[in-house]
Amino acid sequence: ESRPESMSSFWMPFTNNRDFKAHPRxxxxxxxMYYKDVDGNAVLDGTAGLWCVPCGHxxxxxxxxxxxxxxxxxxxxxxxxxxxxAFDLAERLMDYTNHKFGHVFYTNxxxxxxxxxxxxxxxxxxxxxxxxxxRLIGRExxxxxxxxxxxxxxxxxxxxxxxGPLLPGVDHLPHTHNLGKNAFSxxxxxxxAELADELERIVALHDASTIAxxxxxxxxxxxxxxxxxxxxxxxxxxxxxxxxxxxxxxxxITGFGRLTTPFAVDYFDVxxxxxxxxxxxxxxxxxxxxxxxxxxxHDAFMEAPAGIELFHGYTYSGHPLACAAxxxxxxxxxxxxxxxxxxxxxxxxxxxxxxxxxxxxxxxxRTIGLVAGIELExxxxxxxxxxxxxxxxxxxxxxxxxxxxxxxALSPPLVLEKKHIDxxxxxxxxxxxxxx
Ligand code: PMP
Numbered sequence: 001e002s003r004p005e006s007m008s009s010f011w012m013p014f015t016n017n018r019d020f021k022a023h024p025r026x027x028x029x030x031x032x033m034y035y036k037d038v039d040g041n042a043v044l045d046g047t048a049g050l051w052c053v054p055c056g057h058x059x060x061x062x063x064x065x066x067x068x069x070x071x072x073x074x075x076x077x078x079x080x081x082x083x084x085x086a087f088d089l090a091e092r093l094m095d096y097t098n099h100k101f102g103h104v105f106y107t108n109x110x111x112x113x114x115x116x117x118x119x120x121x122x123x124x125x126x127x128x129x130x131x132x133x134x135r136l137i138g139r140e141x142x143x144x145x146x147x148x149x150x151x152x153x154x155x156x157x158x159x160x161x162x163x164g165p166l167l168p169g170v171d172h173l174p175h176t177h178n179l180g181k182n183a184f185s186x187x188x189x190x191x192x193a194e195l196a197d198e199l200e201r202i203v204a205l206h207d208a209s210t211i212a213x214x215x216x217x218x219x220x221x222x223x224x225x226x227x228x229x230x231x232x233x234x235x236x237x238x239x240x241x242x243x244x245x246x247x248x249x250x251x252x253i254t255g256f257g258r259l260t261t262p263f264a265v266d267y268f269d270v271x272x273x274x275x276x277x278x279x280x281x282x283x284x285x286x287x288x289x290x291x292x293x294x295x296x297x298h299d300a301f302m303e304a305p306a307g308i309e310l311f312h313g314y315t316y317s318g319h320p321l322a323c324a325a326x327x328x329x330x331x332x333x334x335x336x337x338x339x340x341x342x343x344x345x346x347x348x349x350x351x352x353x354x355x356x357x358x359x360x361x362x363x364x365x366r367t368i369g370l371v372a373g374i375e376l377e378x379x380x381x382x383x384x385x386x387x388x389x390x391x392x393x394x395x396x397x398x399x400x401x402x403x404x405x406x407x408x409a410l411s412p413p414l415v416l417e418k419k420h421i422d423x424x425x426x427x428x429x430x431x432x433x434x435x436x
Contacts, residue, residue: 025395030057033413033420035400043395046424047402048413051221051253052279055332056415062283065328069320078106078318085323092330093290096262100271102295106288106318110252110278111145113289114215117274118149119312121213121246124297127304133212133244134169137202141175143222144215144250153215156223171202173216177226183364184357186350188230196235208243213274218264221253224407225366225373233270240273246297247272252289256280257333257414259369260342267369273297283329288322342370342414345421352425353410359432361386370416374408376435390431399427 026038033056035043048054055062069085076083090104105120107113118136125133138144138153145151151159152167155175160166176195203211218233220226240247254264255277261267265275274297278289301310316322333339346369353372356362364375376386387403394401402409408428412420 032056032058033416037395042398044399044420044423044427046394046400046410046412046428048280048411049284050279050402051258051411052284054257054280054338054414055283055329055336056413059283059328059332061332061335062285062325062328065324066285066321069324073320076320077315079313082318083320083323085320085327086318089318089323089327089330092327093292096330096333097275097292098262098266100265101275101292103293103298105291105293106322107278107290108287108314108316108319108322109145109289110250110276111147111150111289112314113252113276113278113291114144114153114250115147115149116312117248117250117276117291117293118153118213118215120274120291120293120297121248123310123312124246124300125212127300127310129305130209132209135171135206135211136167136169137171137173137199137211137214137245139173139175139216139220141177141220141223141226142172142215142217142250143220144217145252169210171206173198173202173214175220175226176228176232177220177224184354185227185366186354187368188227190230195229196232196239199236199239203239203243208245211243211245213246213248214240215248215250217250217252218254218268218270219259219368219371221371221409221411222404224375224404225368225371225409227366227368228268233268237270237272246274248274248276250276252276252278253371253411254369256329257339257342257369258371258411260339260346261369262339281329282322282325283332286319286322286325288319288326336415338414341416345416345418346370348418349421352421355425356429356432359429361435362432370412370414372410374410376406376408376432378406386435390428390435393431393434394428397427397431399424401428 027035028038029036033045035045037043078086093104105116107116136153138155140155142155144154148166151163152170155172237247249272251263259267273294275292282288349370350367353367356374357365361376363377366373379385384405387406387408391401391403
């Protein structure tokens with residue numbers, strides 16, 4: 001009875017999945033590693049919300065920082081003015097990213113960060129008088145949010161179809177996952193850099209001088225935890241440099257410790273020209289995204305010839321609450337040793353993930369850092385149904401997992417302990433054993 005009687009006016013997220021209305025799973029509170037549902041049941045968070053709560057829920061320092069800021073400075077424009085927390089955060093982010101980038105631009109979401117990065121790429125070439133570079137390249141099975149730019153470079157066919165026409169002049173690299181070869185991989189699967197050479201095929205087709213940027217998720221998250229083969233990202237970097245194409249990493253998921261390093265940039269030791277992030281940036285509290293760019297990109301804008309007027313920004317860019325939340329998040333990362341905890345638990349996590357091998361319907365397991373994809377065999381004619389059944393049973397049993405198609409994705413808050421790993425995989429194994 002505690003559920004709302006009518007869900008009829010609630011249309012979010014915009015999807016044709018009808019299950020939510022039939023059986024809403026309502027979360028009413030969260031603390032540390034656990035949610036509480038509307039019936040008072042504890043649910044272990046195996047997904048960090050939507051990949052966005054590395055420091056655990058209701059982290060006291062972050063809660064206090066946001067509460068304090070809302071009473072002090074509820075809003076301040078960042079057009080032609082600013083506020084100290086926006087500058088303070090920028091400095092701290094430069095430190096956190098080891099000064100690999102020169103500038104950061106604030107958005108309110110990952111989608112906005114992606115569209116901003118694509119716009120910066122297009123405008124960068126124009127600012128340098130290279131107006132012919134307008135093509136963008138994404139990757140099949142990449143997810144880059146729901147803006148028209150992100151949808152266009154994203155690699156989800158049905159979305160591209162449903163919401164088209166999208167941006168013209170977009171190509172997609174093939175995705176890197178080869179089920180037969182990558183099956184049950186730990187860390188980066190083998191078989192080298194030749195997949196990145198697909199970029200040469202696109203370059204040969206269109207000429208490098210027409211291509212503005214390549215955008216990829218270092219590890220594709222939302223579409224099923226697809227880990228690039230060894231050498232792939234390095235080779236992409238080489239090819240982009242060779243052809244004067246900007247390389248953008250979308251680190252909305254892989255940022256803030258998901259791979260046990262500050263960003264995937266550090267894990268793979270490859271430096272893009274721009275990097276987008278969101279989610280963990282504020283520990284999932286106040287919505288915020290960001291685009292990091294190399295200094296040379298920013299400089300090109302400053303040195304753009306007269307006559308090129310550029311404008312891009314959001315009312316809520318650098319919102320004081322988001323900045324306060326993010327500053328506190330970075331402090332918690334340091335004080336609580338979030339990355340160190342992730343690193344020290346990673347081998348235990350990896351073994352736990354691979355303990356699911358051999359259970360009914362499990363056809364692949366992929367894991368890197370503190371993220372895992374467990375792929376189930378689809379029921380013929382009903383793609384996604386088996387994993388969704390697992391999700392529902394898991395929730396009823398007190399663990400939150402995420403599914404995409406027939407892939408279960410796991411990405412817990414990084415403050416977890418061994419006992420949480422035991423609980424998560426103990427319950428998940430039981431669910432999988434009893435699955436039809
Ligand atoms: N890029 C990536 C890699 C993502 O995973 C997501 C969200 N899952 C986005 C962009 C979009 O972020 P948002 O939902 O905050 O707009």
